Amino acid sequence: MRDDSGLFTYMRTPGSVVSAGAAAGAAARSPVCALALVRGGRLPAEELSGALQVFVEHSAGYDKELGKALMHTGAAGQGSHYLLFDYMTAAATVATLPAEERVKYREPLLAVLLHARTDDGAFLDNPLLGRATGAALGVLALIALER
Numbered sequence: 092m093r094d095d096s097g098l099f100t101y102m103r104t105p106g107s108v109v110s111a112g113a114a115a116g117a118a119a120r121s122p123v124c125a126l127a128l129v130r131g132g133r134l135p136a137e138e139l140s141g142a143l144q145v146f147v148e149h150s151a152g153y154d155k156e157l158g159k160a161l162m163h164t165g166a167a168g169q170g171s172h173y174l175l176f177d178y179m180t181a182a183a184t185v186a187t188l189p190a191e192e193r194v195k196y197r198e199p200l201l202a203v204l205l206h207a208r209t210d211d212g213a214f215l216d217n218p219l220l221g222r223a224t225g226a227a228l229g230v231l232a233l234i235a236l237e238r
Contacts, residue, residue, distance in 0.1 A: 092124070097141055099124040118149035119173070123180035126187065131145055140192060146181050147199045153177075160218050174216035176229035178204045182235035197231050197236055204232050 092099050098117040125142035126133035153174055178200065183197045207214050207229065213222040214229030 093128070095127075096136065097121075098145070114145060115149045115152055118145045119153065119177035119181070121145050122184035123177070126180070126184045129187075136187075139188060142182065143184060143188075146177075147196060150199055150203050153203050156218055157207055158218065175204075175207055175214055175225050176234045177230070178207070178230045179232040179235070182232040186235045186238040195230075200232075201236060204229060204236075 094100060096114075098114055099121050121142040122139070124139050125134060129136050129139060152227070153207055156174060181196075181200055182204070185193050185200060204214075207216055207225065209222070210214050211222075214225035215222055216225055
């Protein structure tokens with residue numbers, strides 16, 4: 092699912108072309124996909140920074156999906172139902188970087204993560220998944236960011 096530009100598309104068919112807006116839709120999943128390939132020995136570890144950079148560049152669009160029950164409503168197909176999972180896996184990816192590289196990704200990731208925090212201290216991306224799931228993913232992300 093990784094295209095020539097390094098993006099991880101959601102769905103491809105033989106002969107399909109990745110659209111110009113694909114980066115926004117692929118940005119949140121890119122860190123975990125790159126991490127899986129690095130851990131599987133299929134991608135050099137240096138590629139993680141590129142995936143995290145794409146994540147950060149498109150992070151402003153994530154907030155627009157928070158709290159929606161209807162999924163995949165973002166202009167590039169972003170959905171509320173996996174935001175906290177993506178934040179948690181991006182944080183886990185950041186945790187694998189050398190300490191001096193983590194700094195530039197920690198603050199932008201923490202910003203989007205804390206925006207998903209509710210008034211009562213829980214985390215919530217999608218009301219159908221609920222606060223327990225959101226809180227678990229949010230806490231796991233915070234733990235990873237402390238590494």
